[in-house]
Amino acid sequence: MDCCNQPGLMPLEQAQAALLSQVSCQTRVETITLGSALNRILAEDIVSPLNIPPFNNSAMDGYALCAEQLPKNATLPLAAKVLAGDTQEYSLADGHCVRIMTGAPLPQGCDTVEMQENTQQLGNSIVFTQALSQGKNVRRKGEDVKQGDTVISVGTKLNASHIGLLATLGINQLKVQSQLKVALLSSGDELVAPGQPLKHGQIYDSNRFAIRALLEKLPVEIIDLGVIPDRQARLKKAFLEANQSADVIISSGGVSVGEADYTKLVLDELGQINLWKLAIKPGKPFAFGQLSQAYFVGLPGNPVSAFVTFYKLAMLVIAKASGWNYQAPLKLPAYAANKLRKSPGRTDFQRGYAELNSQGQLQVSSTGKQGSAIFTSLSQANCFIVLEQDRASVEAGEQVTIEMFAEPVV
Numbered sequence: 030m031d032c033c034n035q036p037g038l039m040p041l042e043q044a045q046a047a048l049l050s051q052v053s054c055q056t057r058v059e060t061i062t063l064g065s066a067l068n069r070i071l072a073e074d075i076v077s078p079l080n081i082p083p084f085n086n087s088a089m090d091g092y093a094l095c096a097e098q099l100p101k102n103a104t105l106p107l108a109a110k111v112l113a114g115d116t117q118e119y120s121l122a123d124g125h126c127v128r129i130m131t132g133a134p135l136p137q138g139c140d141t142v143e144m145q146e147n148t149q150q151l152g153n154s155i156v157f158t159q160a161l162s163q164g165k166n167v168r169r170k171g172e173d174v175k176q177g178d179t180v181i182s183v184g185t186k187l188n189a190s191h192i193g194l195l196a197t198l199g200i201n202q203l204k205v206q207s208q209l210k211v212a213l214l215s216s217g218d219e220l221v222a223p224g225q226p227l228k229h230g231q232i233y234d235s236n237r238f239a240i241r242a243l244l245e246k247l248p249v250e251i252i253d254l255g256v257i258p259d260r261q262a263r264l265k266k267a268f269l270e271a272n273q274s275a276d277v278i279i280s281s282g283g284v285s286v287g288e289a290d291y292t293k294l295v296l297d298e299l300g301q302i303n304l305w306k307l308a309i310k311p312g313k314p315f316a317f318g319q320l321s322q323a324y325f326v327g328l329p330g331n332p333v334s335a336f337v338t339f340y341k342l343a344m345l346v347i348a349k350a351s352g353w354n355y356q357a358p359l360k361l362p363a364y365a366a367n368k369l370r371k372s373p374g375r376t377d378f379q380r381g382y383a384e385l386n387s388q389g390q391l392q393v394s395s396t397g398k399q400g401s402a403i404f405t406s407l408s409q410a411n412c413f414i415v416l417e418q419d420r421a422s423v424e425a426g427e428q429v430t431i432e433m434f435a436e437p438v439v
């Protein structure tokens with residue numbers, strides 16, 4: 030057993046369940062227009078006000094006709110032409126056909142469209158050179174969506190395909206959750222903002238930028254409080270300010286047992302905070318609690334630990350607090366392409382790259398050194414390799430579970 034594999038660590042699932050049981054929705058419902066709906070959380074079920082398509086129409090450029098009992102090589106006089114956008118309703122004269130374009134409304138009496146490549150024009154008549162298949166190339170009214178169908182559920186985070194569907198339905202106003210206010214800060218005397226010169230002993234503040242980048246893909250308003258030095262008074266002032274302005278405070282650093290770790294001390298004065306030691310690697314120390322107004326999420330300082338705990342835990346807080354029906358990322362079985370070193374005791378979220386091998390099997394390779402402060406292997410990864418708590422090192426060729434990166438990582 031190494032230093033980090035003490036008994037009594039809290040399994041991730043237990044921590045996730047505890048978070049979810051303590052958090053409730055903090056947002057209110059507001060009405061917005063479609064143009065600003067991307068990534069917002071839907072606050073109502075979307076019930077279709079119309080059939081899609083709204084009318085029978087052609088899927089091809091060609092000729093519309095009534096195909097019942099027509100032989101191959103049937104020749105029909107051409108009666109009219111309908112284009113996409115024609116608003117006048119047209120009825121087919123018996124024994125005729127109609128020139129029709131893709132998307133144009135199917136005339137009354139037609140049941141089939143033949144694509145123009147399977148026809149020949151003879152004067153003012155059309156010869157249908159192939160056997161006709163009744164109903165072909167017709168997009169039927171309501172075949173995609175029926176009026177009254179629920180097409181998107183409350184709690185959905187709207188992506189590009191949802192936006193397209195809402196536009197298809199003609200919906201321009203919708204109810205969404207207001208944006209959750211998330212305050213973000215880094216703590217540590219050693220931290221310097223990128224762009225500034227570094228003195229010996231100092232490092233750049235990467236957590237605030239990485240976590241901010243993750244938050245920017247979510248429907249939240251970010252309050253960036255910068256770097257707070259490890260001084261009790263400064264931390265207290267920052268947390269007081271954050272508690273007044275935000276629904277959720279996310280800090281990184283200061284949640285383990287070091288002498289300068291004042292976070293717990295300060296927060297205990299402002300609310301109820303629990304320091305957990307989680308059975309995951311990276312990301313063992315983690316804090317969660319409630320101040321008088323805001324939830325507090327304390328990520329560990331090591332950069333990959335902060336990233337992983339944001340992804341596996343802070344995301345759940347943000348989702349629940351903003352009324353988002355968040356779905357956990359996709360897990361898949363994959364073959365390890367190389368040896369993966371691990372000690373039993375914690376669930377590892379190693380960083381990997383998954384792809385199909387030459388036999389078409391999903392395999393995953395480690396992206397390199399797996400230390401909690403090694404950001405390069407995270408930057409090259411497209412998934413986590415999840416190695417269960419009791420598992421020891423994995424040999425090449427063994428099966429493992431991978432978790433593909435999902436929003437907000439990609």
Ligand SMILES: Nc1nc2c(c(=O)[nH]1)N[C@H]1C(S)=C(S)[C@@H](COP(=O)(O)OP(=O)(O)OC[C@H]3O[C@@H](n4cnc5c(N)ncnc54)[C@H](O)[C@@H]3O)O[C@H]1N2
Nearest residue numbers: 215217233234235236237282283284285313329330331334
């Ligand atoms: N005696 C023990 N020491 C440590 C333990 C432990 O259980 N007992 N746990 C280790 C683990 S695991 C982690 S993770 C870290 C977490 O510590 P803190 O959350 O208290 O974080 P700090 O001590 O402030 O910093 C840790 C590390 O990360 C760097 N850091 C901090 N903030 C940032 C930032 N914004 N950007 C980039 N890098 C950052 C900091 O310089 C330290 O190197 O504790 C272990 N120790």
Ligand code: MOO
Nearest residue numbers: 311312313334401
């Ligand atoms: O859990 Mo720490 O996050 O191993 O470095």
